[in-house]
Amino acid sequence: MKDPIRPTDDDARVLARQLLDGAGHGALGTFEPGTGAPMVTRVAVAMDAGGAPVMLISDLSLHARALREDPRCSLLAGEPGPKGDALTWPRLTLQAKAEFVPRSNALRQLWLERHPKAALYVDFADFNFVRLAPLHAHLNGGFGKAYRLEAADLLPGMQKRPDPKDPAAG
Amino acid sequence: MKDPIRPTDDDARVLARQLLDGAGHGALGTFEPGTGAPMVTRVAVAMDAGGAPVMLISDLSLHARALREDPRCSLLAGEPGPKGDALTWPRLTLQAKAEFVPRSNALRQLWLERHPKAALYVDFADFNFVRLAPLHAHLNGGFGKAYRLEAADLLPGMQKRPDPKDPAAG
Numbered sequence: 001m002k003d004p005i006r007p008t009d010d011d012a013r014v015l016a017r018q019l020l021d022g023a024g025h026g027a028l029g030t031f032e033p034g035t036g037a038p039m040v041t042r043v044a045v046a047m048d049a050g051g052a053p054v055m056l057i058s059d060l061s062l063h064a065r066a067l068r069e070d071p072r073c074s075l076l077a078g079e080p081g082p083k084g085d086a087l088t089w090p091r092l093t094l095q096a097k098a099e100f101v102p103r104s105n106a107l108r109q110l111w112l113e114r115h116p117k118a119a120l121y122v123d124f125a126d127f128n129f130v131r132l133a134p135l136h137a138h139l140n141g142g143f144g145k146a147y148r149l150e151a152a153d154l155l156p157g158m159q160k161r162p163d164p165k166d167p168a169a170g
Numbered sequence: 171m172k173d174p175i176r177p178t179d180d181d182a183r184v185l186a187r188q189l190l191d192g193a194g195h196g197a198l199g200t201f202e203p204g205t206g207a208p209m210v211t212r213v214a215v216a217m218d219a220g221g222a223p224v225m226l227i228s229d230l231s232l233h234a235r236a237l238r239e240d241p242r243c244s245l246l247a248g249e250p251g252p253k254g255d256a257l258t259w260p261r262l263t264l265q266a267k268a269e270f271v272p273r274s275n276a277l278r279q280l281w282l283e284r285h286p287k288a289a290l291y292v293d294f295a296d297f298n299f300v301r302l303a304p305l306h307a308h309l310n311g312g313f314g315k316a317y318r319l320e321a322a323d324l325l326p327g328m329q330k331r332p333d334p335k336d337p338a339a340g
Binding site for chain 1: 174195197198199200201202205207208209210211212213214230242243244245246249250254255256261263265285287288291310313
């Protein structure tokens with residue numbers, strides 16, 4: 001069977017970034033507490049200054065419990081548009097490691113800029129910020145347009161580094 | 171910490187059914203091939219006569235490979251509406267076991283009624299129907315409205331069975 005994965009190019013990198021930056025929410029994959037099976041729940045997200053997704057989740061939620069037991073997770077970003085086959089719309093599957101991060105004014109501000117209605121609960125004691133450190137990703141740009149991206153393809157700070165092997169970058 | 175799970179009632183059962191029956195697509199959680207980490211991808215779905223989700227997936231897809239290695243999976247159903255905090259909209263996390271089922275005219279017809287545009291690829295040799303046999307589910311009806319449902323709460327055929335312990339059911 002032929003390999004359906006295309007070589008990663010700048011179009012794929014730009015699309016992946018657009019899908020992340022445009023995402024206000026996504027589908028989070030974790031290990032279900034008790035069974036260890038995959039479990040998918042909805043989460044709100046915002047991108048931090050480095051381009052990584054941040055979530056604000058309650059300790060009462062199943063996914064918070066799941067991530068405290070095992071930080072390996074996945075985030076599906078990119079919603080289908082209103083028309084046509086949902087599978088023709090692009091989406092990104094980000095594979096990541098979840099890191100509970102201390103509350104800060106910067107994070108609180110980042111969150112409220114993206115999610116103003118979260119002012120109702122952002123300061124509740126059971127809510128925590130969790131950063132998703134990107135490992136790699138599967139990009140689906142529509143039927144037959146599959147790519148695998150590495151963390152360096154996803155994070156804008158890393159993309160801007162000159163490639164030492166590229167003579168034009170010097 | 172208090173238990174945030176409410177007792178399951180008929181309102182919860184009806185909402186769960188509505189979320190499944192209304193879903194044309196969802197977010198599928200599987201084990202990522204190679205790493206075993208959670209992986210979330212988008213899939214199209216349709217409900218079969220018994221109320222279980224059916225998918226049509228290509229053998230070229232990562233999730234098909236994942237499910238052939240381990241059939242344990244999760245489906246997030248129920249899209250947020252266009253306004254307000256995405257987390258106030260109800261959604262269902264269905265925990266299931268995936269079963270590759272032989273192609274049949276009935277399944278093909280079921281699929282094309284829900285997804286007419288799939289006529290373009292429904293007969294491709296690499297596409298297979300996969301049924302998600304429900305195990306249990308986590309229903310989130312909005313903030314603070316969490317329920318756990320069992321398979322019998324989810325499948326309409328099972329809900330209609332008279333309860334032998336209920337004198338009114340005889």
